[in-house]
Amino acid sequence: MPRTRPDGKKTQIVVVGGGAGGLELVTKLGANLSRQDFDIILVDRNATHIWKPLLHEVAAGSLDANLDEVGYRGHAFRWGYRYFDGALEDIDRAAKQIVVAPIIDEDGNEVIGRHRIRYDYLVMAVGSVSNDFGTPGVRENTISLDTRADADRFRRRLLNQCLRVSRQMTADPDAESYARVAIVGGGATGVELAAELYSAATALGFYGLEVFDEKRLQVTLIEAGPRILPALPDKLAASATAELEALGVRVLANTPVTSATPEAIITKSGEVIGADIMVWAAGVKGAPFLANIGGLETTRNNQLVVGSTLQTTLDDCIFAIGDCAYYVPEGQGRPIPPRAQAAHQMATTVYHNLRAAIAGKPMRDFVYRDKGSLVSLARYTTVGSLMGNLVGGRMAIEGRLARLVYTSLYRMHLLAIHGWVKGFSLLLVGHVNQVVRPQLKLH
Structure with a gap:
């Protein structure tokens, strides 16, 4: 043409x-x-x-x-x-x-x-967009993290619930009050959100919620399949499960969800998992x-x-x-x-x-090159697998090396949309903001 x-x-x-x-x-x-x-x-x-x-x-x-x-x-x-x-x-x-x-x-x-x-x-x-698979009540009662508006809506509801718990604990230190979050879907989004919530809860005490900490957070991660993170090798999925459970997350595998109500997730076994906030991250379409x-x-x-x-x-x-x-x-x-x-x-x-x-020249065929999968568990750790061409196959990585590779993915995206000069400048500004700005966005 x-x-x-x-x-x-x-x-x-x-x-x-x-x-x-x-x-x-x-x-x-x-x-x-x-x-x-x-x-x-x-x-x-x-x-x-x-x-x-x-x-x-x-x-x-x-x-x-x-x-x-x-x-x-x-x-x-x-x-x-x-x-x-x-x-x-x-x-x-x-x-x-x-x-x-x-x-x-x-x-x-x-x-x-x-x-x-x-x-x-x-x-x-x-x-x-998130795929609710036609599950009754999901569209009306859960939040899907498809857009920034969804993420902002979740954050506002989370902060409101944490504030309620903090006020109740101030009035009655012995009260059994918690911020309960149920996350359906044990893929990268669900796992990363669960870990990030505990990281945020730890910092809330420094920003006005004096009596609130991660002990007042109850997170349940629900996965219909046999284990979380199906894209990762069994060993890494088990490592991520252990890390989440150490934080306090209740991890439920082999647990299909049949419906959602305004107050709870209902599983196929009939268990009612009460929650103040429910997130649906079980698939996309x-x-x-x-x-x-x-x-x-x-x-x-x-x-x-x-x-x-x-x-x-x-x-x-x-x-x-x-x-x-x-x-x-x-x-x-x-x-x-x-x-x-x-x-x-x-x-x-x-x-x-x-x-x-x-x-008017020939087009090229698309060839997908799988670079592997990485999942960040907030500031605690990162797990994943890379296509290790130099070592003859897929290479499992954890800890600081995995975290370095994970953050590099976002850096590559910044360079792709901003160019080298502005991209590196934004990376530098990001490091400065980690020091000079609050750890949490509370508004």
Whole structure:
């Protein structure tokens, strides 16, 4: 395809979703394609980006999202793309346009009406949402850490409950009062949140809750499978279980959940697990609006089916990356897992393939390279496994080495979206903030 269309307009590349993959992609496109010939547009319903693997820290108050989030408007100005605020509603493939839903303010007034944005190439990078598997009461009574708004909501409820407990203990030191949290899902999100809560509870006593500490926190981690952290080797999963139990977490494996009420989680065995706050982290799926959007092929979990070049099966001008993409490599029985590293690698492949398509050159097939899995147990420890090419296979790591590798993943993301100079500057500022700013965000 020529750099400019026959009608003289710029070639327009629209990326929907500013998560890990989408933001890295528009950064590369904006930095490397001529602004005179190309118009790069990012569409996202949120005004800012925060790395999703950090949401458990935002929820616990250990991370101030205001310091780590990236404003799309300022970022777009620097890197040569345009940002449009809005939620995708539909894709008109015949007209090669996306339909963006109206923007409504807090008072219910329409700010911007429903409108359309044309595209020559469209990249879907809208991520995923929690999968409740149709379990009764889950949607109404639990919180899923899908967005910063979810994390902020959890933090507010947690702090309110901790304050109630602190006041009750002040009035009656012998009162049996606790902040009870039930987390359903023993994957990385659930495990990391459980550990982070105890780290935060330890620090609350220094910020006005004099009689509250980790002994007043009761966390139950519920997993339907035979053990937590199924992506890790048995030894590391057992190590993480032991670490959590040492903190005070009640870990329940082989415990399917059948329903949720406003006050409790109900298990298949009939146990009623009372909780003040309930978190659902048991799986992910594509957002409901993706189901057959634009007549594209989708899975039962609302993911867009793509081929080896990450183009959707029914439209070569539409790509999909990250959690919303469903791709099973030839000869493998499982799809690419919904991980940040997969989104990063997909963004790199689609960047190359978009440039190849524009230049009329062959595209490259996507090859997923599993770098391993790492799970951070707050300040206590980190466990994980890396694809140890130098040692002939998968290498299990724990402790400080694992923590170093874990933090390096976020640093690589910062460098990818900010460049080397600003990226290193932000890393330095982050270290300074650890010293000069409060340990917890309490508002």
